Amino acid sequence: GDSVTQMEGPVTLSEEAFLTINCTYTATGYPSLFWYVQYPGEGLQLLLKATKADDKGSNKGFEATYRKETTSFHLEKGSVQVSDSAVYFCALSSGGSNYKLTFGKGTLLTVNP
Amino acid sequence: GAGVSQSPSNKVTEKGKDVELRCDPISGHTALYWYRQSLGQGLEFLIYFQGNSAPDKSGLPSDRFSAERTGGSVSTLTIQRTQQEDSAVYLCASSSKTGENYGYTFGSGTRLTVV
Numbered sequence: 160g161d162s163v164t165q166m167e168g169p170v171t172l173s174e175e176a177f178l179t180i181n182c183t184y185t186a187t188g189y190p191s192l193f194w195y196v197q198y199p200g201e202g203l204q205l206l207l208k209a210t211k212a213d214d215k216g217s218n219k220g221f222e223a224t225y226r227k228e229t230t231s232f233h234l235e236k237g238s239v240q241v242s243d244s245a246v247y248f249c250a251l252s253s254g255g256s257n258y259k260l261t262f263g264k265g266t267l268l269t270v271n272p
Numbered sequence: 273g274a275g276v277s278q279s280p281s282n283k284v285t286e287k288g289k290d291v292e293l294r295c296d297p298i299s300g301h302t303a304l305y306w307y308r309q310s311l312g313q314g315l316e317f318l319i320y321f322q323g324n325s326a327p328d329k330s331g332l333p334s335d336r337f338s339a340e341r342t343g344g345s346v347s348t349l350t351i352q353r354t355q356q357e358d359s360a361v362y363l364c365a366s367s368s369k370t371g372e373n374y375g376y377t378f379g380s381g382t383r384l385t386v387v
């Protein structure tokens with residue numbers, strides 16, 4: 160079945176540091192890939208998405224590229240801010256039940272000033 | 273409403289009791305989803321409603337779990353005879369169309385603790 164593996168946290172960085180959160184997946188067919196973010200006390204929000212190979216999703220300075228050859232969708236940001244502190248979830252949807260998202264376990268990011 | 277609203281935000285119940293969790297989706301969203309987030313785990317799909325179609329209940333972990341969606345809007349997730357392993361955050365989401373391309377809007381969740 161479908162699965163998503165993302166790097167375990169917590170990840171602690173200083174402000175303006177470079178961020179990478181690794182995500183790899185196993186899926187049938189050609190999944191769509193997502194990053195969701197959950198800020199403290201809030202619901203999950205869609206951060207970015209990519210629906211086909213080599214697509215790059217981007218939002219709020221974050222980027223992720225759909226790499227079919229390595230089945231990866233790593234999240235990157237060049238310069239993190241304290242306000243980026245949150246839990247980040249990688250997810251995919253595929254196959255006939257394309258409404259059903261399969262999530263990774265989440266990675267807690269803490270950015271210190 | 274402006275967002276997906278869930279109530280209660282926190283619920284503590286005794287083992288063996290029944291609980292009802294409520295989700296009020298964004299007005300006009302036809303698709304509604306329930307997920308469960310357990311400590312240290314990712315989000316686990318529970319159930320999906322789309323318009324008047326039969327729901328996809330394939331993620332419900334046991335027959336103690338059921339969900340309804342009345343009038344295509346508000347949904348209630350019911351857990352009967354709660355067990356300690358049911359302790360988790362229950363998340364509801366809605367979307368305007370079916371499918372991955374449109375993304376979901378999640379509520380803030382109900383944190384259920386079974387003691």
